[in-house]
Amino acid sequence: MADVIKMPKMSDTMTEGVLAKWHKKVGDKVKSGDVLAEVETDKATMDMESYWDGTLLYVGVEEGQAVPVDAIMAVIGKEGEDYKAALEAEKSGSQDSASPKAESKDDAPKTEDKKEEAAATQGGGLSEEELAAKGVTVIRMPLLSDTMTEGVIAEWHKKVGDKVKDDDVLADVETDKATMEVMGYATGTLLHIGVEKGQAAKVNGIIAIVGPEGTDVSGILAGGSASAPKAESEAPKEEKQAATADSSSSAPVAESSSDSRVKASPLAKKIAKDKGIDLAQVAGSAEGGRIIKKDIENFKPAAAPAKTESASAPAAEKSAAPAPVIPQFVGEVKFTEQPVSQMRKVIAKRLAESLFTAPHFYLTISIDMDNAMTARTAINAVAPVKVSFNDIVIKAVAVALKKHPAVNSSWGGDKIRFNEHTNIGVAMAVEDGLLVPVVRFADGKSLSHISAEVKDFGAKAKAKKLQPADWEGSTFTVSNLGMFGIDEFTSIINSPDGAILSVGAIQQVPVVKNGAVVPGNVMKLTLGCDHRVVDGATGAAFLQTLKGLLEEPIRLLA
DSSP states (O other), X not given: XXXXXXXXXXXXXXXXXXXXXXXXXXXXXXXXXXXXXEEEOSXXXXXXXXXXXXEEEEEOOOTTOEEETTOEEEEEESTTOOOHHHHHHXXXXXXXXXXXXXXXXXHHHHHHHHHHHHHXXXXXXXXXXXXXXXXXXXXXXXXXXXXXXXXXXEEESOOTTOEEOTTOEEEEEEOSSXXXXXXXXXXXXXXXXXXXXXXXXXXXXXXXXXXXXXXXXXXXXXXXXXXXXXXXXXXXXXXXXXXXXXXXXXXXXXXXXXXXXXXXXXXXXHHHHHHTOOGGGOOOOSGGGOBOHHHHHTOOGGGSOOOOHHHHHHHHHHSOOOOOOOXXXXXXXXXXOOOOOHHHHHHHHHHHHHHHHSOEEEEEEXXXXXXXXXXXXXXXXXXXXXXXXXXXXXXXXXXHHHHOTTTSEEEOSSOEEEOSSOOEEEOEEETTEEEOOEETTGGGSOHXXXXXXXXXXXXXXXXXXXXXHHHSOOSEEEEEOGGGTOOOOOOOXXXXXXXXXXXXXXXXXXXXXXXXXXXXXXXXXXXXXXXXXXXXXXXXXXXXXXXXXXXXXXXXXX
């Protein structure tokens, strides 16, 4: 019988994997132990082996596709064997659970029919869609800023019964950012005003209705502030988007200094600004000489009246010095997006769980590193592997944890685990995120041993060759950003650890020794603690022990 291959769970935090590459194709012979594919998990890219002999009969996942744990990936069996029965047997459970959804889809048209019937009969009048077909436009409170939830009608410029043109300003609306104009983008008679001056209206709520005089709008009024109809003409939609973009800034549109009181619609101002047109040179065709969109579009600079030198000279003498003109710079909004990697998904999930579940608090201490720097130089003169300051910190942390088991602990809900072994997780940045391989039993290892192990982990991490056994089982974590020049910082605890140490850079600063100010080398350490298992005094005592070990590193060899 054919064997169904499913996505294996390759780490304790893995929920899905991305099929990076297939090493076999349908029809290939497969032996037990052959690598079928490479799978990208949240930690590394790993090989998926076959445990059966036979022929690859079916591949159900394309390269680059994300697959949940236990999902079907392939089928192996005898050449020519009918594998569909095995697939059907695996899929039957999911098909059974999906069947109610299919029934609900059949019922969907009935629900939609009911909604249409209700819309057609609401208030005894016409529905909004029917009104739109008859030339009636429903004016709703527009979204004039990204944080706006409602707007206050500051002033109505029209009243019920007034004739309205598509470029007329109906009202001034006060938002959370500024007071802005609202245009109707409709021609007809103002049939209804839904919000009085000084009152607030929710975004998308009905504020007015424009249409042929005498139209019955009781149907749409009965619907209240229902959602705006999706069927809108393309031209008004484009104009509304342009007006919204113009109003996204609370600052007024910059106009020519020659006449700051030029009357123009917001859309006309935006188009003029984009084209670099001086509004003072444009003749308005709307009521009161107001400049509208078509005036800007039809404006020709050559048609503007020519100004002779003789005419401009007297004007220059009479007028004061002109205000400075700020040059306009037009930029382009650009960005790229890419899918979140498996590693980044798990980093986001686990760190969010840690930060919002464990009550963090932080303790910072300064370390005099003069003796550590001298000791490191002496050690590297004889050590088979170059020892870094981070290696010294890892060793010191492991020794200090043996004396403070409360810091080497983790929260278990109804119990606290106090670890007697010291497994130090070492945070390492890789291209896609962060990995934390573990130096096990670090208190019993020499500095050279720790250094060699950390370097090996670093090489594996960059090559994505770390295995689950490399990053599981930490009891405490060290995160070092000192090599990037960071003085001090705080870290989120690597759950289920009870604490994490953030290591800053060694800084040359003035220090006081024997009553005199002398140059010194100081490093700041910040201990992040889970307050459920580590108290302030407990964390402080641990840092005092760690400080003593680093300031007198000979004690690490005792």
